[in-house]
Amino acid sequence: xxxxxxxxxxxxxxxxxxxxxxxxxxxxxxxxxxxxxxxxxxxxxxxxxxxxxxxxxxxxxxxxxxxxxxxxxxxxxxxxxxxxxxxxxxxxxxxxxxxxxxxxxxxxxxxxxxxxxxxxxxxxxxxxxxxxxxxxxxxxxxxxxxxxxxxxxxx
Numbered sequence: 001x002x003x004x005x006x007x008x009x010x011x012x013x014x015x016x017x018x019x020x021x022x023x024x025x026x027x028x029x030x031x032x033x034x035x036x037x038x039x040x041x042x043x044x045x046x047x048x049x050x051x052x053x054x055x056x057x058x059x060x061x062x063x064x065x066x067x068x069x070x071x072x073x074x075x076x077x078x079x080x081x082x083x084x085x086x087x088x089x090x091x092x093x094x095x096x097x098x099x100x101x102x103x104x105x106x107x108x109x110x111x112x113x114x115x116x117x118x119x120x121x122x123x124x125x126x127x128x129x130x131x132x133x134x135x136x137x138x139x140x141x142x143x144x145x146x147x148x149x150x151x152x153x154x155x
Contacts, residue, residue, distance in 0.1 A: 041120035048072055048098050059083055059091075071095040071135075073102035073115045076144035078135055083152045085127055092124045103139030106152065114139065127154045 003011075028034075048054045057070040058080045069091050072079045085091055095104045095115045102115040106125075113121045127133075137148035 042118055043096055043120055045096070045098050045117040048096065053094075054096060059085065065089050067091045069093045071104065071115075071150075072098055073104065073137065073141075073148075074098040075100065075142055076137075076148045078104075078137075078148065078150035081150045083150070085152055085154050087127060087130055087154055089154075090124065090126045092122055094120055094122045096120045100141050101139050102137045102141050102148070105136050105138040106133050107136070109133060112138070127152075130154050 043051055043054065053060070053068075053070050054072055057072050060068045060070070062068055065086070065088055067085065067089050069083060069085075071093065073095060074097070093104070093111065093113075095102075095113065096119065097115045097117040099117060101117070103112070104115050104121070105112045109125055109127075111123055111125050113123050115121060131154055133152040133154065135150040135152060137145060141148065
């Protein structure tokens, strides 16, 4: 089978670009510390009200200035709607959804994760300044999406 010179040139160029892009993505992932999720937790969204700890979402103290916060997203609200956290607390947020895809975001903190029915997502943050932080849904979830908010009070 004969491959024309210009076809061979374009195939070489395409394969070369593919290698360059894969190298760039791999380098960026290593340099920025991106890791695939590990210890992925699944949960039955139909049984959230019966499954510990999401049957009573909220803040739990687990150590000296260490806390876990459990959130459930449900059209069009977060449960709990208000949370009080002490200044300097290291909080690991765990969130899941009872119905559709939501986005869990706390602007100005870097807290941002997808909340998917059937899965538990987590992220950690240390609150170093006092104030009230807004928890918003940044993934369109329906007609009342703009009203889906909660607050975190850091004292």
